[in-house]
Amino acid sequence: MKASTVTVSVAAPERYAYIDITEELQRAVKDSGVTEGAAIAFCAHTTCALLINEWEDGALADFRRHLTELVPHDGVYYRHDDFDVRTQNMHDDERRNGHAHVKSMLLSATSHAVPVVAGEPALGTWQRLIFFELDEPKDRQLTFHVFGL
Amino acid sequence: MKASTVTVSVAAPERYAYIDITEELQRAVKDSGVTEGAAIAFCAHTTCALLINEWEDGALADFRRHLTELVPHDGVYYRHDDFDVRTQNMHDDERRNGHAHVKSMLLSATSHAVPVVAGEPALGTWQRLIFFELDEPKDRQLTFHVFGL
Amino acid sequence: MKASTVTVSVAAPERYAYIDITEELQRAVKDSGVTEGAAIAFCAHTTCALLINEWEDGALADFRRHLTELVPHDGVYYRHDDFDVRTQNMHDDERRNGHAHVKSMLLSATSHAVPVVAGEPALGTWQRLIFFELDEPKDRQLTFHVFGL
Numbered sequence: 001m002k003a004s005t006v007t008v009s010v011a012a013p014e015r016y017a018y019i020d021i022t023e024e025l026q027r028a029v030k031d032s033g034v035t036e037g038a039a040i041a042f043c044a045h046t047t048c049a050l051l052i053n054e055w056e057d058g059a060l061a062d063f064r065r066h067l068t069e070l071v072p073h074d075g076v077y078y079r080h081d082d083f084d085v086r087t088q089n090m091h092d093d094e095r096r097n098g099h100a101h102v103k104s105m106l107l108s109a110t111s112h113a114v115p116v117v118a119g120e121p122a123l124g125t126w127q128r129l130i131f132f133e134l135d136e137p138k139d140r141q142l143t144f145h146v147f148g149l
Numbered sequence: 150m151k152a153s154t155v156t157v158s159v160a161a162p163e164r165y166a167y168i169d170i171t172e173e174l175q176r177a178v179k180d181s182g183v184t185e186g187a188a189i190a191f192c193a194h195t196t197c198a199l200l201i202n203e204w205e206d207g208a209l210a211d212f213r214r215h216l217t218e219l220v221p222h223d224g225v226y227y228r229h230d231d232f233d234v235r236t237q238n239m240h241d242d243e244r245r246n247g248h249a250h251v252k253s254m255l256l257s258a259t260s261h262a263v264p265v266v267a268g269e270p271a272l273g274t275w276q277r278l279i280f281f282e283l284d285e286p287k288d289r290q291l292t293f294h295v296f297g298l
Numbered sequence: 299m300k301a302s303t304v305t306v307s308v309a310a311p312e313r314y315a316y317i318d319i320t321e322e323l324q325r326a327v328k329d330s331g332v333t334e335g336a337a338i339a340f341c342a343h344t345t346c347a348l349l350i351n352e353w354e355d356g357a358l359a360d361f362r363r364h365l366t367e368l369v370p371h372d373g374v375y376y377r378h379d380d381f382d383v384r385t386q387n388m389h390d391d392e393r394r395n396g397h398a399h400v401k402s403m404l405l406s407a408t409s410h411a412v413p414v415v416a417g418e419p420a421l422g423t424w425q426r427l428i429f430f431e432l433d434e435p436k437d438r439q440l441t442f443h444v445f446g447l
Contacts, residue, residue, distance in 0.1 A: 003185060005185060005271075040187050040263075040264060042262065042263060042271070044272065044273030044276060045275070045276070046201075046202045046203045046276055071215060078207070078208075078211045079206075079207030079208075079210050079211055080207035080211055081207075082207065085207070086205070086206075088204075088205045088206060088207075089203065089204075089275065098207065098208060098211050101202060101203060101205075102208070102212050104202060105202050105212045106215070106216070106219075108200060108201075108256050111263065112262075143264045143266075145186070145187045145262075145264040145265075147186065147187070147296075147297070
């Protein structure tokens with residue numbers, strides 16, 4: 001039985017940018033020495049998401065547009081951003097990112113579990129692991145936990 | 150290799166209430182004796198959800214409002230609640246909760262996998278594990294499975 | 299410590315069809331010999347989803363209707379389907395399935411982790427594991443990884 005945990009940092013160039021992190025996952029699996037098991041991908045933040053889907057610019061643009069139509073970041077009142085009434089978790093560089101919290105909860109894409117077969121994450125032909133920044137760009141920490149035989 | 154499974158009960162005070170269950174997760178991890186591994190949080194129900202996000206009243210209120218706008222519980226026909234045509238899974242205290250099934254499937258937030266590092270769930274600074282009741286309040290069973298070294 | 303990985307194929311009769319795959323999960327758990335642990339269910343595709351919810355025709359129809367209203371497959375421009383501008387990942391039988399990619403990312407329901415207790419997946423009374431085809435019917439591969447004691 002083997003188990004290995006690694007953390008990688010990513011930083012998107014702008015809000016709503018996607019970053020393909022499939023190779024980071026593959027490297028974590030390879031470095032773990034696990035040949036049969038599973039890998040957990042975990043995003044330690046509340047205003048971004050991990051997606052598993054195709055890396056095709058059109059599909060990613062389509063999703064960005066749909067999600068921002070469903071949960072706009074302008075023209076809608078977010079109580080999270082109403083600093084006249086809010087008292088919890090305020091800090092010095094507090095941002096107006098209520099929209100990103102709502103998007104993040106709607107997606108509920110904080111973690112994924114991917115089987116490992118023959119020393120590789122068993123992703124399908126078109127599947128990529130994708131980081132999706134919903135907020136102003138920040139340094140983000142992603143954790144891969146790989147376990148198995 | 151260690152593995153431990155515990156079930157905890159929660160009951161929300163009302164529909165759309167949130168309950169912070171991070172401490173229950175932390176206790177399950179601590180009690181398991183696992184120092185490096187992962188924890189699975191699982192909600193054994195079809196009309197509620199587990200979220201990982203910030204516990205800030207405004208953000209939680211924003212999400213509640215958005216979700217109920219996307220999937221209203223009034224003014225929309227739900228075939229699940231049409232007891233004139235429905236035949237499956239009827240029981241004595243059947244509730245009109247078609248909206249909650251749709252919300253639950255949309256969120257697809259039945260399980261999460263969280264890495265365990267140094268004997269603690271490796272949640273980010275602002276991340277809390279949150280139970281979200283979408284239906285009339287009921288006793289709910291949540292299961293934590295912790296495994297690793 | 300035991301670990302077992304099996305792949306099963308499913309093929310939906312039509313777009314938006316649901317298939318109950320709970321028995322396939324139960325069989326994978328039983329065949330693994332694991333009595334306490336967890337099972338990962340993983341869908342190796344980008345235009346379908348795995349749901350955990352009640353198998354009741356009305357609820358499933360309600361969800362289908364809501365999801366297709368939120369993300370229509372007609373009357374909306376999808377850049378993924380604009381073969382005049384698209385250059386990536388084109389292949390001979392490319393389908394117009396931009397809507398299905400958006401639905402799939404919105405659901406983010408590629409994997410689930412289910413505790414295993416007493417040799418059974420610890421699903422709640424009404425929970426079923428359900429494959430949901432969002433695209434034209436295709437052969438689909440689902441992987442179950444079961445691990446534990």
